[in-house]
Amino acid sequence: MKKIDSFLTEVATILSSEQIRSDPDSILFHAQDWSQVLTPNASAILFPTSTDEVSKIVKSASRHQIPIVPSGGRTGLSGGAVATNGEVVLSLTGLNFIGPIHEGALTLRAGAGAITEAVHKFCEPQGLTWPVDFASKGSSTVGGNIATNAGGIRVIRYGNTRNWVLGLTLVTMDGTIHTFNSELEKNNTGYDLRQLMIGSEGTLGIITEATLKLAPIPHETQVLLFSLKGFPELIEFFNACRKNFPELSAFECMDHESLESVTEHFRVPFPMATKGTVYALMEVENTSIPSLEARLEKIMEAGLILDAVIAQNGREKKSLWKYREGVAESILHGSSVHQEDVSVPVAMLPEFYSTIQKRYQEALPGWSVYFFGHIGDGNLHIFIKKPENMSLTEFQKHARNSDHELFQILKRYNGSVSAEHGIGILKRHALHFTRSEPELEIMKGIKKTFDPNGLLNPGKIFS
Numbered sequence: 001m002k003k004i005d006s007f008l009t010e011v012a013t014i015l016s017s018e019q020i021r022s023d024p025d026s027i028l029f030h031a032q033d034w035s036q037v038l039t040p041n042a043s044a045i046l047f048p049t050s051t052d053e054v055s056k057i058v059k060s061a062s063r064h065q066i067p068i069v070p071s072g073g074r075t076g077l078s079g080g081a082v083a084t085n086g087e088v089v090l091s092l093t094g095l096n097f098i099g100p101i102h103e104g105a106l107t108l109r110a111g112a113g114a115i116t117e118a119v120h121k122f123c124e125p126q127g128l129t130w131p132v133d134f135a136s137k138g139s140s141t142v143g144g145n146i147a148t149n150a151g152g153i154r155v156i157r158y159g160n161t162r163n164w165v166l167g168l169t170l171v172t173m174d175g176t177i178h179t180f181n182s183e184l185e186k187n188n189t190g191y192d193l194r195q196l197m198i199g200s201e202g203t204l205g206i207i208t209e210a211t212l213k214l215a216p217i218p219h220e221t222q223v224l225l226f227s228l229k230g231f232p233e234l235i236e237f238f239n240a241c242r243k244n245f246p247e248l249s250a251f252e253c254m255d256h257e258s259l260e261s262v263t264e265h266f267r268v269p270f271p272m273a274t275k276g277t278v279y280a281l282m283e284v285e286n287t288s289i290p291s292l293e294a295r296l297e298k299i300m301e302a303g304l305i306l307d308a309v310i311a312q313n314g315r316e317k318k319s320l321w322k323y324r325e326g327v328a329e330s331i332l333h334g335s336s337v338h339q340e341d342v343s344v345p346v347a348m349l350p351e352f353y354s355t356i357q358k359r360y361q362e363a364l365p366g367w368s369v370y371f372f373g374h375i376g377d378g379n380l381h382i383f384i385k386k387p388e389n390m391s392l393t394e395f396q397k398h399a400r401n402s403d404h405e406l407f408q409i410l411k412r413y414n415g416s417v418s419a420e421h422g423i424g425i426l427k428r429h430a431l432h433f434t435r436s437e438p439e440l441e442i443m444k445g446i447k448k449t450f451d452p453n454g455l456l457n458p459g460k461i462f463s
């Protein structure tokens with residue numbers, strides 16, 4: 001009997017038949033993520049519904065030497081949850097309980113498979129939220145957010161996911177169930193293993209439950225969209241806003257091509273009268289429109305802004321956000337897209353942007369290259385669309401070459417090759433541009449300690 005068959009026979013004593021799938025449609029659907037460039041190839045997809053089931057499954061997988069790929073909402077953009085080599089996918093989506101909230105401690109218990117947006121909706125009636133927020137929140141899961149240390153649109157005010165996780169329950173590859181940090185706000189007792197797990201992309205342990213920290217929902221938020229002449233003006237404007245608006249909760253940007261992609265894809269009108277080359281979407285918490293306008297007037301005197309729109313009600317706020325949140329979806333729809341997610345220190349952004357923009361124009365003349373992102377955090381997404389008349393192989397070759405040059409430029413600016421999407425499979429070749437050799441050795445040592453046989457999410461982060 002093959003190892004995989006005897007493993008699956010044992011799994012059938014742990015899970016019901018509905019929790020085990022191996023038909024081609026399930027493999028195609030569940031062994032893939034949003035990056036959509038790798039060919040999914042899994043032996044089976046398992047759907048446990050409790051920490052205990054996860055523990056029994058991985059204990060058996062270890063005994064049979066079966067590699068496991070943990071998976072959440074599969075909205076990842078770096079191939080982290082993709083099985084390409086006959087692994088078994090462990091979907092945590094069945095561990096999706098939410099609650100209870102502890103209103104005194106401002107905490108919430110949730111299963112790893114709870115959908116991010118469902119967590120928001122659950123907390124909303126209590127005037128609370130889990131401030132991890134981005135366009136894929138309707139499908140991404142708490143476990144996936146934690147495993148990728150997700151960033152998003154409010155990092156400028158709230159920080160990354162790691163600031164909003166108090167405790168973790170997780171299972172290591174030998175089947176041991178761990179509770180890291182329980183629910184302690186203060187716990188200086190040596191290495192913080194909870195923080196080590198956050199951002200480890202499913203390579204060290206399988207998160208099954210978490211205690212999340214909650215924040216009060218602001219009683220009022222204003223949303224504005226600006227058009228600007230260029231990137232230097234955008235950064236100067238951002239610096240002025242950061243100084244004048246301590247309540248700034250988002251500062252996002254998109255170039256004209258990105259905004260046009262949204263208006264065309266979603267068939268919505270252009271949002272302002274005066275077009276720019278770049279646009280900023282700003283959100284400010286707990287500020288009234290008159291107070292906002294008074295402070296903006298002074299900043300506007302510097303002549304950085306071509307046009308501005310202030311949302312007047314909830315519906316307008318949502319539709320302004322849609323122009324920014326719809327960018328990735330509008331570009332990805334029906335096209336092969338090469339994606340970058342880079343960051344540099346905010347002060348270096350104008351110089352970095354003008355350097356890479358020039359290089360893309362020279363190296364990929366006439367190609368559709370889109371720039372957008374969480375500019376307040378120094379984080380830029382670059383999406384390159386495959387020209388219609390080019391083969392996928394040719395496109396990938398060109399994209400790889402332009403990658404190499406981008407990463408070398410990034411290194412000069414002490415930047416990161418992955419600001420928030422992780423390394424997964426797709427950014428493995430670039431890791432050494434951001435992490436030194438000694439750092440990589442330490443990381444490999446940590447991996448060995450947690451997973452000595454290399455069975456947990458193999459081939460992710462490291463080749």
Ligand SMILES: Cc1cc2nc3c(=O)[nH]c(=O)nc-3n(C[C@H](O)[C@H](O)[C@H](O)COP(=O)(O)OP(=O)(O)OC[C@H]3O[C@@H](n4cnc5c(N)ncnc54)[C@H](O)[C@@H]3O)c2cc1C
Pocket residue numbers: 033034069070071072073074075076077079080081092112133134135136139140141142143144145146147148149150151152153201202203205206207208328329420421424457460
């Ligand atoms: C339109 C769009 C917009 C996006 N915007 C942002 C953004 O603004 N900021 C941002 O940071 N990301 C963004 N992303 C990327 C993605 O949504 C995040 O990385 C998200 O946190 C992934 O969650 P998931 O549940 O889909 O994880 P998956 O894609 O299923 O998995 C991601 C990684 O986590 C591991 N993993 C998943 N669940 C577990 C678990 N329970 N235990 C251990 N490991 C696990 C997987 O093995 C994999 O390595 C965007 C994606 C899309 C499609």
